[in-house]
Amino acid sequence: MKILVPVKRVADYNVRIHVKADETGVELANVKMSMNPFDEIAVEEAIRLKEAGKAEEIIAVSIGPGEAEQTLRTALAMGADRAILVKTQQETEPLAVAKVLRAIVKRENPDLVILGKQAIDDDCGQTGQMLAALLGWPQATFISKLEIDGEQATITREIDGGLQTISAPLPLVATTDLRLNEPRYASLPNIMKARRKPLETLTAEELDVDVTPRLEVLKVQEPPARAGGVRVESVDELIDRLKNEAGVL
Amino acid sequence: MAILLIAEHDENSLKEATARALSAARQMDPQVDILVAGEKCAAIARQAAALEGVRKVLLAEDAALAHQMAGPMSALVTPLMETYDALVAPATTTGRDIAPRIAALLDVMQISDVVAVQSPDTFVRPIYAGNALQTVRSKDVKKVLTIRTTAFPATAKSAQAAPVETIAVAEIPPGVRFVSQELNTSERPELTSARIVVSGGRGMGSTEAFAMLEELAARLGAAVGASRAAVDAGFVSNDLQVGQTGKIVAPELYMAFGISGAIQHLAGMKDSRIIVAVNKDEEAPIFQVADYGLVADLFKVLPELMEKLG
Numbered sequence: 001m002k003i004l005v006p007v008k009r010v011a012d013y014n015v016r017i018h019v020k021a022d023e024t025g026v027e028l029a030n031v032k033m034s035m036n037p038f039d040e041i042a043v044e045e046a047i048r049l050k051e052a053g054k055a056e057e058i059i060a061v062s063i064g065p066g067e068a069e070q071t072l073r074t075a076l077a078m079g080a081d082r083a084i085l086v087k088t089q090q091e092t093e094p095l096a097v098a099k100v101l102r103a104i105v106k107r108e109n110p111d112l113v114i115l116g117k118q119a120i121d122d123d124c125g126q127t128g129q130m131l132a133a134l135l136g137w138p139q140a141t142f143i144s145k146l147e148i149d150g151e152q153a154t155i156t157r158e159i160d161g162g163l164q165t166i167s168a169p170l171p172l173v174a175t176t177d178l179r180l181n182e183p184r185y186a187s188l189p190n191i192m193k194a195r196r197k198p199l200e201t202l203t204a205e206e207l208d209v210d211v212t213p214r215l216e217v218l219k220v221q222e223p224p225a226r227a228g229g230v231r232v233e234s235v236d237e238l239i240d241r242l243k244n245e246a247g248v249l
Numbered sequence: 250m251a252i253l254l255i256a257e258h259d260e261n262s263l264k265e266a267t268a269r270a271l272s273a274a275r276q277m278d279p280q281v282d283i284l285v286a287g288e289k290c291a292a293i294a295r296q297a298a299a300l301e302g303v304r305k306v307l308l309a310e311d312a313a314l315a316h317q318m319a320g321p322m323s324a325l326v327t328p329l330m331e332t333y334d335a336l337v338a339p340a341t342t343t344g345r346d347i348a349p350r351i352a353a354l355l356d357v358m359q360i361s362d363v364v365a366v367q368s369p370d371t372f373v374r375p376i377y378a379g380n381a382l383q384t385v386r387s388k389d390v391k392k393v394l395t396i397r398t399t400a401f402p403a404t405a406k407s408a409q410a411a412p413v414e415t416i417a418v419a420e421i422p423p424g425v426r427f428v429s430q431e432l433n434t435s436e437r438p439e440l441t442s443a444r445i446v447v448s449g450g451r452g453m454g455s456t457e458a459f460a461m462l463e464e465l466a467a468r469l470g471a472a473v474g475a476s477r478a479a480v481d482a483g484f485v486s487n488d489l490q491v492g493q494t495g496k497i498v499a500p501e502l503y504m505a506f507g508i509s510g511a512i513q514h515l516a517g518m519k520d521s522r523i524i525v526a527v528n529k530d531e532e533a534p535i536f537q538v539a540d541y542g543l544v545a546d547l548f549k550v551l552p553e554l555m556e557k558l559g
Contacts, residue, residue, distance in 0.1 A: 016512070017380040026381050038494075094349070095358040120493065122376050124361045125345055129319065130353035138424040139319050141346045144487070154428070159342045160441070160496070161259070162488050164316070165428040178477070178494055179487050214358035218371065218384040226519055229540035235553040238525065238543055246523045246540065248445070248502040249469075249558070 001055040001148070001170075003046040004110035005080065006101055007039040007062050009071040010121040023219040035071045037183075038116025040078075041176040044183040045114055045146060047079035054148050057081050059108060063092055063100050069199065076194035077186030083199040088211055090204075094122075096211035098130035103207040105135060110171065112153075117142050117175040128175035138168040142177040250334040251280035251304065255326070255347065256297050257339050260287050260315075263296040265442045266339035268403035270396040271300055274337045275404070276366040277392075280304050282333075286325055288315035294413045301407035311418040317343050320424040323350040329416075330355055330391060335369070340395035340497075341441075352393035359393040360385060364400035378493035378516035398441065399499035399520060433488055436467070440489065443472035445502045448491055448518070451478035452507020452528060452547060459485050461551045462506065468558055474498065476514045492517035506547045510535025 011017060011026075012034040018027045035043075049055040060075035062068040063086040072083035086100050105113065118125035132139035140146075144163070145156035148170070157164045158177045186194070204211045232238045242249040252274045257264040267283070274281045281302065285294040286309040294308040307329070313321045326347075330336060336351060338344035340362050352359035364382070365373035371386045372394065440446065447466050449459055459473070466473045474491040475484065491498055493516040503521035508514060510526070510533055518524070519538055526539035527547050536542040543550065 011377070013513070017377040019381050026377060093358050095353060095356075098353060118494070120378065123378065123493070124359070126349035126352070126359050126361060129346065129349035132319075133323060133350040133353035139346075139350065140425070141319070142342060157342075158487055159430075160488065162430065162432040162486070164430045166318075166425050167428050168425040177487070178480075178490075214389050215360065215385040215387055218386055220376070220381050220383050223375070223379060223382050226524075226538045228537050229524075229542065231536075231542045231544065233543075235543070235545075235550055235557060238541055239554070239557055241541055242502070242523070242525070246502070248523050 001049070001112065002057045002059070002108065002110040003049065003055050004105060004108060004113045005039070005042050005046050005058060005060050005075065006113070006115045006127070007043065007060055007071050007075050008036040008116070008119045009033050009062065009064055009068045010036045010119055013037055013120055019220055019222045023221055025217070025220050033067070035074050036116050036119045038118060038176050040183040041178070041180050042114045042116055043075045043078050043080060044181045045176065048181065049148060050079070059084060059110065061086065061101065061104055063088060063097050065089060072199060073194050074186060076197040077191040078184060079190070082197055085199060085201045086204060086207065087201060088204045090211050091213060092211050093213050093215060094124045094126035094130055095214065096209070097127050098134055099209045100204055100207060100211065101127070101131050102134045103209055112170060113173045115175055117177055128173050132173035135173070137171050137173050140166060140168055140172060140174045143174050144177050144179040146174060146180070250332070251282060252278050252335045252337055253326070253329060253333040254281055254283045255336070255338040255344065256283050256285045256293065257341050257343060258285065258287065258290060258293045260290055260293070263293050265403050266341050266398045267297065268300055269398035269401045270337055270339040271303070271404040272401040273363060273366055273396045275302050277335060277369045282307055284309065284326065284329070286314045286317060286322060288312055295410070298411040298413050299406050301405050303411040305411050306413045308413050308415045309418050310415070311421070313421040314418065316427050317347065318425050318427065319346045319350045321421045322347045323354055324421050325418060326351050327354045333391070335392040335394065337394050337396060339398050344395050348393055348395050355391055355393065357389045357391050357393045358387065359395070360387060361395050362397045363394050364397050378513055379519065380512065397497060399497055433486070435473070437472045438470065440472040440474055440491070440496050441498055443500055445469050445471035445504070446474045446491070446498055446500045446521070447471050447504045447506070448474035448476065448508060449479055449484070449506045450476040450508030451482060453479055453484055456484050465551060465555055468555060476508045476511070478511070505535055505539070506551065508535055509533045510538065
């Protein structure tokens with residue numbers, strides 16, 4: 001089995017984000033960038049499938065600026081076999097990313113595409129479902145457990161009320177939820193080794209995919225700040241204020 | 250032309266998320282039809298028809314539509330979109346699963362988690378865990394949106410019911426097969442629509458401590474929530490998680506016990522009307538958003554609260 005793992009370079013989840021003064025976007029200059037945490041979970045799951053003898057090859061793919069190569073090197077250091085960087089300076093929306101990924105799937109013919117359920121920058125949560133639609137493949141979103149047996153996958157999904165188990169034929173697009181696994185850290189020797197693993201660079205034009213945005217961002221603003229309240233000294237004071245001041249009890 | 254809204258239901262009842270998403274849809278266009286799709290859901294269609302301002306309800310019943318899986322749902326909805334300008338779904342796990350699949354089939358870039366409608370093509374949505382709000386205009390001919398339901402009020406019921414029209418369901422090829430479901434059978438109200446939420450974090454320390462929160466919740470008629478740290482520590486199941494990667498809640502009262510207030514958690518609850526924080530660390534960031542902060546040991550506060558509210 002061949003697995004394709006799309007990964008996105010995003011502002012690190014520990015970074016406190018600030019909106020630019022001109023309201024055109026958020027300030028990303030000199031901000032620490034990392035692999036989207038949900039994509040790390042996807043890379044980890046692919047590696048575990050390979051370690052279990054269920055997969056032969058893991059290909060990591062990223063769409064973005066040249067710096068996305070660092071994110072791909074992280075995936076290679078974790079254990080992916082090779083990587084593809086589709087370079088574009090354009091901000092890419094999920095629909096455009098799904099189209100680029102479709103072109104990569106057509107070239108590579110993976111049996112499984114596994115990616116994060118959402119990126120923690122734009123919080124869209126669309127790419128996996130869109131890719132499944134464009135390929136006409138089944139989809140399994142928000143997964144917390146994945147078992148592959150031959151041509152069939154059994155999946156547990158995190159849904160609003162609890163957990164749902166489904167079964168789907170391969171090929172399949174799966175999107176990861178938090179509890180699927182805990183991603184490993186790349187060891188120093190593996191980081192060194194990853195530098196020599198193959199990384200192919202393409203462009204969206206070479207793949208004949210139009211990545212022109214469909215949404216026009218009119219402005220990006222800080223959310224209204226929540227004024228801090230008061231400190232209460234005791235449970236009695238808390239109950240009194242909740243009853244008589246806030247009127248919520 | 251008009252808007253098609255996908256109803257959220259579990260084949261037993263229509264969820265409030267539908268009435269909230271309906272408020273958002275009606276801000277775009279007064280002509281809104283609701284699609285109720287499932288295995289057996291005629292009773293739910295009647296509930297949807299009773300919502301104010303609904304033009305009509307489309308009822309699609311078929312065994313293949315049970316559990317509203319994305320494959321069958323997109324096969325059903327995509328052709329229907331020929332006669333609609335926009336598709337709206339609540340941003341529940343069902344809506345988030347289905348809507349992007351339909352959007353891609355329509356070649357439309359979806360707008361996720363809409364918190365404000367500025368015009369039929371311009372919307373506000375949170376990015377970076379709600380640390381920024383983005384205003385976007387869609388250049389697509391048709392729109393596909395998911396709605397953050399806590400940002401919109403539930404539409405009221407109307408005295409006059411809208412007509413229910415049964416639509417034919419074409420044969421749906423097999424794909425994903427439903428195996429089983431384990432739903433949380435708590436007596437407590439649903440987390441996303443509860444009036445009061447009591448939530449615990451890493452400071453709770455154990456699953457047993459969460460039983461105390463359950464007890465407090467029972468007395469207050471509240472839902473129980475948790476931070477990601479509490480879920481990661483294994484104290485509670487993930488469906489209780491409040492935050493960027495869990496559920497977004499905005500109750501009248503949110504009580505946070507032993508929650509430090511990481512950005513990712515604040516993203517899921519900072520629109521609550523009143524926030525109470527109980528934490529023994531007076532530097533905890535949660536106090537910056539709390540209306541009432543109590544620096545104290547939650548293991549002393551919880552029993553006292555229960556006794557005095559009893």
